[in-house]
Amino acid sequence: MxxxxxxxxxxxxxxxxxxxxxxxxxxxxxxxxxxxxxxxxxxxxxxxxxxxxxxxxxxxxxxxxxxxxxxxxxxxxxxxxxxxxxxxxxxxxxxxxxxxxxxxxxxxxxxxxxxxxxxxxxxxxxxxxxxxxxxxxxxxxxxxxxxxxxxxxxxxxxxxxVALAAGRARRELFDGLVLVGDRTEADVDGWAQHLGIDPGGRHRVLVVALYPGTGKPAPAAIDMVEHMLATRCPAAIVVNRGSEVVALVPGDDDTELTRQLTALARLCREAVAVRFPDVRSIAGLGDAHPGAARISASYGEARRAVDIGRLMAGLSDVIVFAELGVHRLFAQVRNPRELGGYARDVLGELIDHDQKNGTEYCGTLAAYFGENGSLRRASALMHTHPNTVAYRVHRAEEITGLDLSSYSDRLAVQVALEIVNGLGGNP
The missing domain is CATH 3.30.450.40 (GAF domain)
Known part of the structure; x- marks a missing residue:
């Protein structure tokens, strides 16, 4: 019994x-x-x-x-x-x-x-x-x-x-699929089929990259992320590449799949932060593309998203390439000091004023532009009166000497605000 x-x-x-x-x-x-x-x-x-x-x-x-x-x-x-x-x-x-x-x-x-x-x-x-x-x-x-x-x-x-042997095979096939040049369509389709991928389907790539404080990322951290992705997204082909884990996920660019993959990537990052506090993890999600030959494009987008997240620590913890907007251009500037220098040239006096006096002029401008210049919606977002928003916008113009009715000044301020946000508020 x-x-x-x-x-x-x-x-x-x-x-x-x-x-x-x-x-x-x-x-x-x-x-x-x-x-x-x-x-x-x-x-x-x-x-x-x-x-x-x-x-x-x-x-x-x-x-x-x-x-x-x-x-x-x-x-x-x-x-x-x-x-x-x-x-x-x-x-x-x-x-x-x-x-x-x-x-x-x-x-x-x-x-x-x-x-x-x-x-x-x-x-x-x-x-x-x-x-x-x-x-x-x-x-x-x-x-x-x-x-x-x-x-x-x-x-x-x-x-x-068994997993190590299978993992090495998956990695070699994946590298052949997305990294090797001068590939024929038949070669790509063959690699995809060996990986268990439908060559004619749509796929997108999720990358979770790990960056330790010193040295290489702990193998245990990489293994943990690989296991979490494989068990929680069984439809995906998961590849351990040593410093990053890649998931090839079938499906279109629908909102629900994006939400699910973003939540899964965030769960992986939280687990890494708890178990390996000296390791920083960044996740990037590429767009869905049709055909096996376009998987390399989605991987490239996911990697660019990771690189942007590493450059601009103030962005979301999971970077969706399709939602990056102007930040895709910022990633071409490899030196963050150049970005910070531009932001300070445009908004330096306003940033210093906020820090010295505890005002919220930069935050008000961000809310104002984020709500397409609507005083009412910006005031609701900031839990204040529309007249207060209008006053702060006017004071920001006085402090910076900028004219927000001018297209060029307005564009410069919006770009500078995006840089400030991306750099975590400290250009």
């Missing part, structure tokens, strides 16, 4: 027997589901394997009527107190051993997190929830969880070997 996850702690003899069973399981062609199920059944706990973003890769089934059980409480903790669990995961990864989080109340479940180590990388985490009535019970569960995590590492290590 299968033990219910609330059946209580196990003793030392059971721990030794269970670790032996787990070791035997590692010699077979087992999967994560078998490891987690064995731990849950024999240790009387609820278990799950999660990735860096705390998304479950596999979990033990919840027994009927599980409300109030460790299974139910662990689910609640993972969903409602992600910061605490993320801190425990980060600590376990850093210390490279299992750590426990005691129960906060008599009816609550304690957690144990053990890193799943493949080589030098923590590729996943085994989390168990249960009741530990004393220190002996807690120590036993830590031993079981840590040993089970070693078996999970064997399983994932096998997968990694």
């Amino acid at each position: 299968t033990a219910q996850p609330d059946s209580g702690p196990i003793g030392l003899r059971q721990v030794v027997a269970l670790c032996g069973e787990l070791s035997s399981l590692a010699t077979t062609d087992c999967d994560l589901e078998q490891v987690v199920a064995l731990v849950a059944e024999r240790a009387g706990v609820w278990a799950t394997v999660v990735d860096d973003s705390l998304a479950p890769l596999v979990k033990s089934p919840s027994p009927p009527g599980s409300v109030g059980t460790p299974a139910h409480r662990l689910t609640n903790v993972l969903e409602s107190d992600t910061q605490t669990v993320a801190q425990l995961v980060a600590a376990a990864s850093s210390m490279r051993r299992a750590l426990s989080l005691p129960a906060s109340g008599a009816s609550a479940a304690s957690l144990v997190v053990a890193p799943v180590l493949v080589g030098d990388d923590a590729v996943a985490y085994l989390v168990t929830a249960g009741h530990d009535v004393d220190e002996t019970g807690e120590d036993a569960r830590i031993m079981v969880t840590e040993h089970a995590a070693m078996v999970c590492a064997v399983v994932l290590g096998r997968r990694r070997i």
Whole structure:
């Protein structure tokens, strides 16, 4: 009979027997589901394997009527107190051993997190929830969880070997598809078919590039982004290129797909920021183009979007090439000082006035132009009266000596405001 996850702690003899069973399981062609199920059944706990973003890769089934059980409480903790669990995961990864989080109340479940180590990388985490009535019970569960995590590492290590071989093949095919010159249409279609891409369909490219503070980006960070893109966008062909992860996504330039891909890229960036705070990530999304030969155009757009995001840190965290507008021209200026110098030539006195006196003239001009010169809409955006907006616009003209009724002055101010925004307000 299968033990219910609330059946209580196990003793030392059971721990030794269970670790032996787990070791035997590692010699077979087992999967994560078998490891987690064995731990849950024999240790009387609820278990799950999660990735860096705390998304479950596999979990033990919840027994009927599980409300109030460790299974139910662990689910609640993972969903409602992600910061605490993320801190425990980060600590376990850093210390490279299992750590426990005691129960906060008599009816609550304690957690144990053990890193799943493949080589030098923590590729996943085994989390168990249960009741530990004393220190002996807690120590036993830590031993079981840590040993089970070693078996999970064997399983994932096998997968990694296969994934590395497949990844190298995908990378070579991708490079041939978008980077090699003098290609015939038949060559391009052939590479696309080998990648599993419909040569006649429309595809767009999402690039997530990683830039560490020093040296090369951590392989674990790249692997994490690759895994997140592959699991959350199963229709995409995901390619790990060492310092960037590329997703070839089928579909047209519709608003919903753009929203979904932007949200996914943002999720990847947030996960990188939490786990690898010294690594900066920038995401760029190209347009959809028909035919395999045009995939290179979408990749080029996504890469340009990334380059623009790196140059202009004040832009959105995920750069959509189709929405860049005039910023595409700014990217041709490789020295940000040139852009900043132009902005200060036009708006320097106004920027200094705002900083010195706490006024909002630059912000008011941005709102005014953003609302196509409508005082009413600009005032609603800034939560003030239209007369206040009109006064600030007039004062901005006096301070800068510019005439906003002049086409050339108005254009210069709007371009300067875009530069100020793109550079994060500090030209």
